[in-house]
Amino acid sequence: MIDFRSDTVTRPTAGMLKAMQEAVVGDDVFGEDPTINELERLSAEMFNMEAGLFCPSGTMTNQIAIKCHTQPGDEVICEALSHVYLYEGGGIASNSGASVQLISGNFGRITADQVAAAVNNKEDVHRPLSRLVSLENTANRGGGTCYNFDDIQLIKEVCLNNNLSLHLDGARVFNAIVAKKEKPEQYGRVFDSVSVCLSKGLGAPVGSVLLGNKDFIKRARRIRKALGGGMRQAGYLAAGALYALKNQVDRLEQDHHHAALIVEALQKKDFVGTIPPVETNIVLFEVKGRFTPKSLVEALALKGILAIAMSPTQVRIVTHLDISESMVKQTIREIESL
Numbered sequence: 001m002i003d004f005r006s007d008t009v010t011r012p013t014a015g016m017l018k019a020m021q022e023a024v025v026g027d028d029v030f031g032e033d034p035t036i037n038e039l040e041r042l043s044a045e046m047f048n049m050e051a052g053l054f055c056p057s058g059t060m061t062n063q064i065a066i067k068c069h070t071q072p073g074d075e076v077i078c079e080a081l082s083h084v085y086l087y088e089g090g091g092i093a094s095n096s097g098a099s100v101q102l103i104s105g106n107f108g109r110i111t112a113d114q115v116a117a118a119v120n121n122k123e124d125v126h127r128p129l130s131r132l133v134s135l136e137n138t139a140n141r142g143g144g145t146c147y148n149f150d151d152i153q154l155i156k157e158v159c160l161n162n163n164l165s166l167h168l169d170g171a172r173v174f175n176a177i178v179a180k181k182e183k184p185e186q187y188g189r190v191f192d193s194v195s196v197c198l199s200k201g202l203g204a205p206v207g208s209v210l211l212g213n214k215d216f217i218k219r220a221r222r223i224r225k226a227l228g229g230g231m232r233q234a235g236y237l238a239a240g241a242l243y244a245l246k247n248q249v250d251r252l253e254q255d256h257h258h259a260a261l262i263v264e265a266l267q268k269k270d271f272v273g274t275i276p277p278v279e280t281n282i283v284l285f286e287v288k289g290r291f292t293p294k295s296l297v298e299a300l301a302l303k304g305i306l307a308i309a310m311s312p313t314q315v316r317i318v319t320h321l322d323i324s325e326s327m328v329k330q331t332i333r334e335i336e337s338l
């Protein structure tokens with residue numbers, strides 16, 4: 001099977017497994033796992049932030065960040081299809097007791113003007129207190145789209161003027177960094193907190209890291225414990241993540257190239273409608289005419305190709321570490337034959 005359902009399906013590479021086996025570990029709840037400490041140090045350094053916190057998932061890093069930044073009744077501003085709102089089990093409400101104001105973006109991206117218009121007047125007792133803006137880069141439901149960094153900086157200005165914190169759901173921030181030729185430290189300068197998934201395109205089996213200043217991460221560590229996310233000898237997992245950060249970032253370019261090749265093949269088919277501009281490793285396309293998303297996914301599965309019906313009108317294909325060039329070629333042949 002050629003599995004394009006998600007970039008979470010990757011298996012550890014031989015080099016990564018070796019690094020995991022050889023990891024020096026300790027009890028991380030006591031702060032004594034040297035491999036986790038190194039992962040937190042290195043990732044914070046890459047983003048030029050003060051401190052990091054290794055967590056089991058990106059949902060947990062996002063939810064901890066939101067809880068750190070808000071009080072119950074405060075409002076979080078985010079894009080309508082954002083992961084923090086749509087795919088984290090209602091966590092903003094259940095974990096933080098926070099309200100949400102949704103903005104309809106441009107393929108997952110929102111603008112400074114939209115954020116400014118979404119901020120509630122803090123003198124009006126009817127309205128929740130706007131407290132946090134959460135951005136997603138790349139934007140999953142936008143089709144892996146990237147922000148222009150200038151637009152992020154304009155949003156930051158609105159945040160500074162309105163006493164709002166700014167969080168990045170950077171599940172795929174390295175895809176954006178590679179695609180836009182950016183540097184991780186740009187993000188550290190602008191965001192108050194950044195969540196980075198190590199188990200998506202980077203290819204580690206488990207884990208995300210939350211970055212912020214020392215005081216923020218100290219409070220985040222307490223919340224992680226309360227949510228049951230304190231792990232013990234998880235340095236075995238952190239070793240995989242460290243290996244990924246050191247060896248599997250630049251190769252994301254290949255995933256982006258593979259996605260672009262698949263788009264070319266899709267564009268020639270009468271059953272494919274709109275494809276948002278593909279900038280990274282996600283191809284989210286509209287299906288019409290002879291196929292529905294469900295029937296297309298079934299037809300592809302019969303040919304050994306797995307994709308996901310993402311909405312009543314869209315199918316998603318994601319390229320990743322375990323997709324080789326020959327798999328892409330075979331996929332293109334199968335698409336051509338449909």
Ligand SMILES: *Cc1c(COP(=O)(O)O)cnc(C)c1O
Pocket residue numbers: 056057058059060062083084136139140169171172197200208
């Ligand atoms: C995958 C993902 C997350 C985190 O998901 P987990 O499965 O909990 O690690 C967060 N945000 C986005 C945009 C994602 O795609």
